[in-house]
């Protein structure tokens with residue numbers, strides 16, 4: 322892990338047709354770089370001529386994408402933080418997991434009989450919070466083996482792809498995908514698997530960056546939601562809704578915000594504009610990050626109404 326990557330060669334890429342309508346004709350939209358960690362490479366995002374979906378093509382073949390998820394990758398960052406583990410059980414969870422919990426609690430009441438699955442479960446801290454709060458049974462799935470991370474204690478972890486994993490139909494009360502679907506190589510199959518494995522009154526909660534938002538207009542190809550090459554699809558509200566509806570799901574609610582802080586996109590987009598693909602050093606950035614947050618706090622009070630960066634769709638299986 323953390324070996325310096327060289328620029329990917331053309332044989333590591335594959336062309337893909339539109340994930341929604343299957344059309345191969347498309348129009349160039351932007352070139353993305355790995356602005357978050359500064360790894361080399363230029364990645365092409367296009368708009369489908371058939372339906373308007375924005376997606377990456379060519380994309381890295383799935384056997385190569387794992388190299389782009391190393392220890393620096395933000396969802397797995399907690400791996401380094403063994404030191405805070407003891408405090409974790411006393412203090413409860415950090416703000417991000419609290420926000421996720423608050424969000425799902427608008428739509429479902431969990432208890433000791435509930436079964437929850439988090440797809441793309443990363444550090445596992447969200448699942449551990451749900452176990453602590455509701456005594457529910459929690460499962461996680463990720464394409465990297467994260468089962469030795471401390472937050473997975475008591476969590477049923479499966480390494481692999483969601484749609485290839487053995488899940489029984491009608492078995493989950495809640496399936497969550499926090500910033501997973503925009504990484505997915507087959508979002509329709511993923512959403513169909515969610516529809517099939519949810520109980521009839523179960524809920525699916527999907528949070529992804531929103532393409533038709535304020536920060537994309539501000540930052541363009543330096544928008545943090547591009548996050549090349551990991552992000553395969555950049556969803557607008559319209560396209561996210563279409564994906565859910567075609568996959569056997571009924572939309573219960575739509576939110577122009579999510580549990581992930583909108584401010585991160587304002588800050589990171591500004592940094593990415595200046596550093597242009599050389600990466601963001603989070604340790605050095607922590608003081609400017611805090612200062613910017615303080616200065617923007619009057620605006621951020623209204624972040625749920627401003628369509629700054631995120632979106633969340635809440636669905637149930639279509640009956």
Ligand SMILES: [Zn+2]
Pocket residue numbers: 339340341342343344369370371372373374
């Ligand atoms: Zn299309």
